[in-house]
Amino acid sequence: MNRSAQFLYRFKMMMIGDNNVGKSCILKRYTEGLYPERCVTIGISLCNHILEVEPGVRVNLQIWDTAGHESFWSAICPSIRQTAGCMLVFDLGDRASFNYIKYRHMEVCNIVQPYTVLFMLVGHKCDREKRKVNQDEVEEFASELGAPYIEASAKTGHNVAEAFELLTRRIYQGYLSGEVRLHESWEKIHNK
Numbered sequence: 001m002n003r004s005a006q007f008l009y010r011f012k013m014m015m016i017g018d019n020n021v022g023k024s025c026i027l028k029r030y031t032e033g034l035y036p037e038r039c040v041t042i043g044i045s046l047c048n049h050i051l052e053v054e055p056g057v058r059v060n061l062q063i064w065d066t067a068g069h070e071s072f073w074s075a076i077c078p079s080i081r082q083t084a085g086c087m088l089v090f091d092l093g094d095r096a097s098f099n100y101i102k103y104r105h106m107e108v109c110n111i112v113q114p115y116t117v118l119f120m121l122v123g124h125k126c127d128r129e130k131r132k133v134n135q136d137e138v139e140e141f142a143s144e145l146g147a148p149y150i151e152a153s154a155k156t157g158h159n160v161a162e163a164f165e166l167l168t169r170r171i172y173q174g175y176l177s178g179e180v181r182l183h184e185s186w187e188k189i190h191n192k
């Protein structure tokens with residue numbers, strides 16, 4: 001079977017979050033079932049994963065993991081324009097990381113204009129007791145964005161697959177409803 005016959009769509013999605021919130025560990029857990037403790041991202045890295053959104057509809061997820069360090073942001077921006085979905089990741093035990101995704105959300109919306117990116121929020125490291133972000137305020141922010149919210153842990157594996165599935169279904173539904181559209185020079189969603 002040739003590669004293009006293995007899936008019907010390709011969705012580009014990007015993981016955005018402050019330094020050290022655990023983006024790379026989430027991705028590693030999802031794609032390889034591993035928890036590496038630390039995997040520093042320089043700039044941006046890419047992973048492919050196939051997911052079935054409904055029986056017979058296989059999607060190739062092209063997942064871009066970005067470095068949280070400020071110095072990489074300008075290098076990441078051009079890739080954001082070609083993204084269908086953004087996973088905004090923050091650390092439930094780090095208030096500054098929640099403020100970071102609020103700020104980055106606004107930036108992403110400005111960068112992609114006049115197009116749309118669909119968001120989801122991940123409150124990460126939920127295995128720990130320490131919490132600095134109140135659940136009500138996250139849910140309020142998620143509802144402002146019309147974005148699903150989930151709490152996950154790469155360490156235990158809790159809700160990691162669910163997070164990617166939620167975002168994929170959000171993009172798929174957005175595509176079916178016309179909320180996000182194909183555009184000639186905009187390779188967010190590809191048929192094969």
Ligand SMILES: Nc1nc2c(ncn2[C@@H]2O[C@H](COP(=O)(O)OP(=O)(O)OP(=O)(O)O)[C@@H](O)[C@H]2O)c(=O)[nH]1
Nearest residue numbers: 020021022023024025037039041067068153154155
């Ligand atoms: N308690 C806990 N710690 C985690 C979890 N996931 C990752 N960590 C820790 O968080 C730290 C940062 O993880 P990374 O995946 O490298 O973070 P990142 O967001 O990709 O960081 P940058 O590449 O610098 O942007 C590491 O020390 C991990 O061990 C988790 O689910 N629970």
